[in-house]
Amino acid sequence: MEKVAKFYKVSFHQFLKDWKACFPNSTSVQIQNIYDEIKLPKRATKGSAGYDFYTPITFVLPPQHTIKLPTGIRVEIQEGWVLTLYPRSSLGFKYRLQLDNSVGIIDSDYFSSDNEGHLFVKLTNDTNEGKTVNLRAGDAMLQGIFLPFGICEDDACQGVRNGGFGSTN
Numbered sequence: 001m002e003k004v005a006k007f008y009k010v011s012f013h014q015f016l017k018d019w020k021a022c023f024p025n026s027t028s029v030q031i032q033n034i035y036d037e038i039k040l041p042k043r044a045t046k047g048s049a050g051y052d053f054y055t056p057i058t059f060v061l062p063p064q065h066t067i068k069l070p071t072g073i074r075v076e077i078q079e080g081w082v083l084t085l086y087p088r089s090s091l092g093f094k095y096r097l098q099l100d101n102s103v104g105i106i107d108s109d110y111f112s113s114d115n116e117g118h119l120f121v122k123l124t125n126d127t128n129e130g131k132t133v134n135l136r137a138g139d140a141m142l143q144g145i146f147l148p149f150g151i152c153e154d155d156a157c158q159g160v161r162n163g164g165f166g167s168t169n
């Protein structure tokens with residue numbers, strides 16, 4: 001198995017800034033407590049492809065509700081690889097819990113962005129059975145898989161990323 005990446009926590013300074021932007025009512029003490037409990041993504045078994053990402057907070061998501069979460073995580077990825085984020089199968093089967101962007105694409109050059117490459121996730125409970133999602137802090141909420149990718153033979157792209165979500169155009 002190729003070892004191509006490493007997860008880190010973003011700095012507390014970055015987490016505080018990004019958390020306050022999403023949840024302005026949180027106090028600095030609450031945010032420090034959330035930050036201290038953040039777990040790096042892990043695989044559950046030797047044969048698992050997916051790294052489980054854990055929710056930093058307990059949350060309830062009624063049908064058709066959405067939550068945007070700063071994960072507190074950044075990832076250093078070798079050139080030629082990408083991290084892809086997907087729903088956990090179990091939460092998809094039970095609740096149709098979706099990533100709003102269908103699949104999260106985490107580029108290797110996001111790591112060196114001004115925001116430390118802070119990973120965000122946006123989730124929607126798309127249930128058609130009226131079910132409410134309840135996740136406790138530390139529960140696995142989605143999974144990430146590292147994949148290799150190719151580029152075109154005549155590709156001379158020299159652009160430099162700084163930021164995410166539409167930052168390049």
Ligand SMILES: O=c1ccn([C@H]2C[C@H](O)[C@@H](COP(=O)(O)OP(=O)(O)OP(=O)(O)O)O2)c(=O)[nH]1
Pocket residue numbers: 085101103104105106107108110118119120121122163164165166167168169
């Ligand atoms: O679920 C996601 C998806 C992306 N990102 C970050 C990492 C990624 O490298 C960056 C840009 O994502 P993408 O390339 O998919 O977005 P885009 O809308 O095409 O914007 P850009 O112009 O920045 O490439 O945003 C996240 O934190 N979470």
